[in-house]
Amino acid sequence: MSRIREVIVAVWDRKSGRALLILLLALYVCAIAAPFIAPYETSTQELGKAFHPPTSLTFSEGRLAVRIYQQTNKDLNLFEPIEGKIAPIHFFSRGYEYKILGILPWDRHLFTVDEAHRIYLLGSDSTGRDVFSRLLYGSQISLSIGLIGISITLFFGFIVGAVAGFYGGKTDFVIMRLVEILMAIPGLYLLLALRSALAPYFSSTKMYLVIVIILALIGWAGTSRMIRGMALSIRNRPFVQASEAMGQSTTVILFRHILPNLSSYLLVAATLSIPGYILGEAALSFLGLGITEPDASWGLMLSQAQEARILMLNFWWMLTPGVAIFITVMAFNLLGDILRDIVDPKFGINKS
């Protein structure tokens, strides 16, 4: 695995690579620490404060505080800050209870305000839920779905692709034709068909897992083709033949001699396909087939932003999940490009 370490060090040595790594790391840290950072739970409602704009922050007596708003137009959900009224922000104060990493119970939060008031860093949605908190909780789903999905994809893709590439001949022919059939089915329709076929058997809490599996089932075909091509070329490298000549079994050759030599390419492929999973989940949730209320995911949050009045009345904060998706997908794609430049210098434009 020293090759992977080498590649990561090479990414870190580039300015853009380091920036992207830090950005992605920050996103994942925020996702893991969501309950600590988020001031409210995903389902905490405040019906009187629907479409509350982001609260502005002020300094008062050396402490950070939020301004307090009042509704000026009930029909249009318009709010105005009340002059001179503020609520101080408490750091590391007690709030609702949660579990760190799902194990240790804790109730401290990064920041809260007194219970009589609300802090909406990115405004609130149609039932007064904090968009910032939901964005954080949503990132848990949107970000992890890419990692889990790509793990399943790589697992199947590697086994199928490596077996086809290693054995070649008829095995290869049959497997690759099957893969092509799978690839010929339009992805989105297959996604919808599988989703509706599987829906009756799973409760909404398990739907997260189902979505991952559906996305992976569609995604592995392309990956396996790519791995097959690489396995085909590594298979003919003398050290694989030497290992065969030494009497090593096929399974061990596949996992011990072919897989490690593919690792850096797999890293590139994984990084470049993660955005597909994030977008896939967003698309499913947007169509109402993915994560369901009251849980949060970026796609689901975006689907709420379809309402006409959000555009008419300029409730721009409802579109922040879109920005989050955009940033994450861009970061993965750019990181994938950098990785590919490092692993395969033939594609590289800038050598530095």
Next chain:
Amino acid sequence: MSNKPLLNVKDLHISFGQVNSISHAVQGISFKIEKGETVAVVGESGSGKSVTAMALTRLLPESAHCKITGCIQLEEQDTLALEADALREIRGGKIAYIFQEPSTSLNPVYTIGFQIKEALDLHRPEVTDQQAEAERLLDAVGIKDPRQTLNDYPHQLSGGMQQRAMIAMALACQPKLLVADEPTTALDVTIQAQIIELLKKLKSEQEMSIMLITHNFGIVTGFADRVIVMFRGNIVESGPTDEVLKNPQHPYTQALIDCIPKLGKKQDRLTTIDYEKITG
């Protein structure tokens, strides 16, 4: 002959390709290798020597539509009739290979020590102290600092050292027959001599047979007991090394020997093989 030969190949045919484009790589060859004997198989590229060596343990890829017929008797077993599991026991365990290009024959992602221990795991599970055994093997192939080398990756070694490590891996399995497929082609002349010396020394220590595949008559002299000359998939001549070199019978063998540049003999052009003269 009183005791049976180690390897007895009878009427071996090897062909590649399908119906309309079959190429016959080996066309009915028979030869024997005795216990403790060194046999050199000499011939130009494409004469079928490497393919014969690979066929001994059925290492030829199935995807190449390769057909092997005949009989390969290794001690009491016919390797052409063996199941995959039994075949794996023979690969490495009884017949071990050394290939031409040491730099690519070692897996770049593992240390030398790991790869030698892998060989030990496969064919000598009874060895308890693998570290000590690996060190002993590296010492036996003449590597100066075995302990350090065990932790090195292939790219940290020179070509000669890599080939020594490959030989150590092959020896780790304690094979009866060591097939050296052009073991010195990728190395420079001084290293070639060292490797050949090493193989000679190991052969006498380990009581194994060596099948040396080469196109270079130079390294055959003083190393091989017997020479087999192959040409276009057939054995055209075989016999004790000295005899074949002194008194070649087949025009191809004569031509091959004439191709060796001689010390002290002035030549404007190097000799090449005139195929029309051989095939008539």
